[in-house]
Amino acid sequence: MGWFSAFYGSSIGKKTVVAVTGLAMIGFLVGHMLGNLQVFAGRGPTPEETKLNEYAELLRMEMGLLWAMRLGLLTALVLHVVTVIKLRGENRRARPQNYAVQRYQSANAFSRFMMWGGIALLAYVVYHILHLTMGVAHPDLFEPHHVYDNVIHSFQKPLIAGVYVLATVALYFHLYHGVVSAFQTLGVSHPRHLQNVRVLGHALAVVIVVGFVSVPVGVLLRVVS
Amino acid sequence: MRFTLKVWRQNGPGDSGRFVEYAAEDISSDSSFLEMLDRVNESLEAEGEEPIVFDHDCREGICGACSMMIDGYAHGPERGTTACQLHMRHFKDGQTITLEPWRVRPFPVVRDLMVDRSAFDRIIESGGYVSVNTGSAPEANLIPIPKDIADDAFDSATCIGCGACAASCPNGSAMLFVSAKVHHLNSLPQGEPESLKRTAEMVMRMDEEGFGNCTNHGECEVACPKEISMRNISRMNRDFVRSSLLARVFGSNGNS
Ligand code: HEM
Ligand code: FES
Numbered sequence: 001m002g003w004f005s006a007f008y009g010s011s012i013g014k015k016t017v018v019a020v021t022g023l024a025m026i027g028f029l030v031g032h033m034l035g036n037l038q039v040f041a042g043r044g045p046t047p048e049e050t051k052l053n054e055y056a057e058l059l060r061m062e063m064g065l066l067w068a069m070r071l072g073l074l075t076a077l078v079l080h081v082v083t084v085i086k087l088r089g090e091n092r093r094a095r096p097q098n099y100a101v102q103r104y105q106s107a108n109a110f111s112r113f114m115m116w117g118g119i120a121l122l123a124y125v126v127y128h129i130l131h132l133t134m135g136v137a138h139p140d141l142f143e144p145h146h147v148y149d150n151v152i153h154s155f156q157k158p159l160i161a162g163v164y165v166l167a168t169v170a171l172y173f174h175l176y177h178g179v180v181s182a183f184q185t186l187g188v189s190h191p192r193h194l195q196n197v198r199v200l201g202h203a204l205a206v207v208i209v210v211g212f213v214s215v216p217v218g219v220l221l222r223v224v225s
Numbered sequence: 226m227r228f229t230l231k232v233w234r235q236n237g238p239g240d241s242g243r244f245v246e247y248a249a250e251d252i253s254s255d256s257s258f259l260e261m262l263d264r265v266n267e268s269l270e271a272e273g274e275e276p277i278v279f280d281h282d283c284r285e286g287i288c289g290a291c292s293m294m295i296d297g298y299a300h301g302p303e304r305g306t307t308a309c310q311l312h313m314r315h316f317k318d319g320q321t322i323t324l325e326p327w328r329v330r331p332f333p334v335v336r337d338l339m340v341d342r343s344a345f346d347r348i349i350e351s352g353g354y355v356s357v358n359t360g361s362a363p364e365a366n367l368i369p370i371p372k373d374i375a376d377d378a379f380d381s382a383t384c385i386g387c388g389a390c391a392a393s394c395p396n397g398s399a400m401l402f403v404s405a406k407v408h409h410l411n412s413l414p415q416g417e418p419e420s421l422k423r424t425a426e427m428v429m430r431m432d433e434e435g436f437g438n439c440t441n442h443g444e445c446e447v448a449c450p451k452e453i454s455m456r457n458i459s460r461m462n463r464d465f466v467r468s469s470l471l472a473r474v475f476g477s478n479g480n481s
Binding site for chain 1: 231233244294296297298323325328329330331393395396397398400428429431432435436437438439440441442443444446447448454455456457458459460461462463465466469
């Protein structure tokens, strides 16, 4: 592992770790979003025949696999956050004093709010697991294995739906800059390829965020109940 | 034209520094930014005051010495222009202009607007060269190089090492500079044999000097007076990762 600690000790090594873990989490998000959209299949004749519940049970068919996934995701998240904090510390040290006047010409809200967007996401992930995975955030709205009911009952409360909508706004900010940035970090350099990555990356951010936000909004508007 | 200058004055590396305002009167719109500062300094000297210290050498945009933050922009508001090539006609008559030195820890302030950029020299020493036997100069066209590659290498080679990239980067990252130097040599047949070793060593030196890490804000590319492209940073990342993986497989720095 000597090579890895040397790699991780370098600036580019750490940047690579952030990019790879970020993209891995995006891969998960796409799958997760497609799963969530099952809610729009509505309520089946029985809870067991409800599409969203079937999907949730499918995940639990092989608990070993599920835990492997969870462990992988947790590793990616921890590596991502720890590395980002290290990088940010180095950046701070490199710029001990700010300019009295600096006019940004290319940095924008998306690139500058990566840390804040990330912190919002972290807080959200903790809440989300306590809410819909463990059921301890709102015990009155939670019944094990009744995913569909849990989702509907929760999102009929505007406050809870609002938290989820805000989290997707944070996610949008994070991904708008993050997807393109990750590919640049990983070496996509040709202007034409980079332009394609930019278009696809921004489209991916929109698709992921619209997919996620449609669930609380759909429930709130009683599209499904 | 006349201007109000808000200039960072600092007596030395140990001094904490402060802004001092000066009036610049009777400035020709055709004068360069440094000529304007010369005039202000002449009147300061006439009054027995210490002139404003700023770095400069060629005054024709090729040496990279004239580093300063002009009104929030590295080298001033004109794209692709060094401070010495910037003309006063690009400013509004009566404007207040703030002048600051580069603020990156690896570039300590020597005095006022002048910083010590030898961190860049040390990065070059760590790998910004090609190992060849000296002797008589080789025939210019002995090694054929396709024009697009030669042009691309030349675009990177136009870097004058002024430090505007690191100075304008919100993270204090020097990756545009380092990647331009790396790519210029890595892309040519003369530099290719040492490319992975060069990349690894220059990146390590850059880190040791205390520069920050790129997050693709893109400020460097806009600030660069030679308009060097950030695509060099992506290429450097690629070469660095390759050199690290090869180090694992072959227990060496790739080539060498
Ligand atoms: C849902 C989970 C997350 C996903 C999918 C994600 C994705 C990404 C991606 C793709 C990047 C770009 C990497 C690069 O620029 O090379 C990135 C960067 C970043 N992430 Fe995350 N991230 C997540 C969670 C977080 C969390 C929880 C934090 C902080 C507490 C965070 C902080 C950052 C920061 C500061 C950057 C900036 C690095 C840069 O701009 O290069 N992220 N993220
Ligand atoms: S003084 Fe040489 S580039 Fe400006």
